[in-house]
Amino acid sequence: xxxxxxxxxxxxxxxxxxxxxxxxYTNYSPAYLQWYRQDPGxxxxxxxxxxxxxxxxxxxxxKVTFDTTLKQSLFHITASQPADSAxxxxxxxxxxxxxTIFGAGTRLFVKA
Amino acid sequence: GxxxxxxxxxxxxxSGTSVKIECRSLDxxxxxxxxxxxxxxxxxxxxxxxxxxxxATYEQGVxxxxxxxxxxxxxxxxxxxxxAHPEDSSxxxxxxxxxxxxxxxxxxxxxxxxxxVV
Numbered sequence: 001x002x003x004x005x006x007x008x009x010x011x012x013x014x015x016x017x018x019x020x021x022x023x024x025y026t027n028y029s030p031a032y033l034q035w036y037r038q039d040p041g042x043x044x045x046x047x048x049x050x051x052x053x054x055x056x057x058x059x060x061x062x063k064v065t066f067d068t069t070l071k072q073s074l075f076h077i078t079a080s081q082p083a084d085s086a087x088x089x090x091x092x093x094x095x096x097x098x099x100t101i102f103g104a105g106t107r108l109f110v111k112a
Numbered sequence: 113g114x115x116x117x118x119x120x121x122x123x124x125x126x127s128g129t130s131v132k133i134e135c136r137s138l139d140x141x142x143x144x145x146x147x148x149x150x151x152x153x154x155x156x157x158x159x160x161x162x163x164x165x166x167x168a169t170y171e172q173g174v175x176x177x178x179x180x181x182x183x184x185x186x187x188x189x190x191x192x193x194x195x196a197h198p199e200d201s202s203x204x205x206x207x208x209x210x211x212x213x214x215x216x217x218x219x220x221x222x223x224x225x226x227x228x229v230v
Contacts, residue, residue, distance in 0.1 A: 004155075034219070043118070043205050043221035044156070089155070091219075100219060102147075104155040 002028045004098045004103035006090055012109045019077040023090030026100070028073060033066050033073050033082035038087045038105060047088075048075075078112045115139060118222025125229055130194045135206030135227045137216040141186035142208035147179075150203045150224075166188050196229040203227075 005024045013019050023033070032102050036044035050057040050066045050073070058065045063076040077084050087105040115138040122213040125131045135145055135186035143164045148156040160181050178200075180192040189208075193200050205224040 036221075040228070041203070042222070043116075043207075043224045046218055046220065049218070099158065099161070101158075102156040104153070 002026070002092075002101060004028075004090060004092060004101055006088075006103035006106045008104060008106070008109040010109055015081060015110055015112050019080045019084065019108055019110070020092075021075040021088050022075040023075065023103055023109065024090055025072060025092055028092055028094070029068075030094055032093045033064075034040075034091040034093070034100070035062075035064055035073075036077050036089040036091060036102075038089055040087075044089055050107065073077055078106075080108075082110045082112050084108060085110050116206065116212055116222045117211055117219045118193075118225055120225060121223055122226045123226070125196055127229055128195055131196060132190055132192045133204055133227075135189045135191070135208070135222050137187045137208045137210075137220075140174060140208075140210045142189075142210070143186060145183060145189040145206055145208045145220075146182065147181060147183055147189070147191050148205045148207070150205060154230070159191075164189075191226065196227070198229045201227055205221045 003026045036047045036067040038044040048059055050063045050064050061078045065074045084099045087107045089105040091100045093100045117136045117138055119134045123131055145162040147159045148157050150156050158171050159174045162181045162182045162183040164186055170176050183189040203224050207219050207221045210218050
């Protein structure tokens with residue numbers, strides 16, 4: 001069955017460092033991979049979308065890579081800030097499909 | 113930018129009663145909306161796909177008669193939890209896709225609705 005794995009353990013880093021979160025998937029050939037931020041008790045907020053034919057995407061301090069061979073995406077936050085503390089969700093979507101499958105998310109804590 | 117509004121944000125109801133949650137796309141039309149359920153520290157679980165003007169498509173294991181979905185207009189979908197039980201207590205989130213946005217495929221989520229059945 002289709003499966004998305006994100007590190008269930010929280011990631012603790014120091015302010016100013018780069019946070020790297022991992023998303024691995026199996027039994028799936030996504031056309032798009034998306035990353036969302038979710039704060040406690042709130043709905044997810046869209047951050048970045050990367051297509052299967054793209055290797056890397058950047059937006060301000062955020063960078064996403066997509067390796068369809070490894071079936072893995074890495075999400076980087078450079079110069080991290082305490083305000084970046086949240087849960088980050090990885091989501092996959094197939095071509096022409098409407099269904100988006102979400103990972104359980106990784107909780108990030110950035111210490112001042 | 114595109115916004116999805118969800119109401120109410122919190123609701124408490126008695127066992128056996130029904131509760132309705134609304135999901136609105138505020139500045140774009142959404143022919144398709146999605147309803148999710150999320151347990152603490154768990155991923156979003158898709159419950160159903162709401163289609164404007166037609167019946168919703170439910171995921172396996174989701175009771176259609178329990179979770180009634182109506183998508184009467186291009187900007188509004190409702191989820192009604194009928195005959196609610198304490199095990200229905202959860203965080204319910206809706207989303208809608210904006211095909212006209214810069215990314216051409218952006219999903220916007222509502223703020224979620226906390227349902228507590230007592």
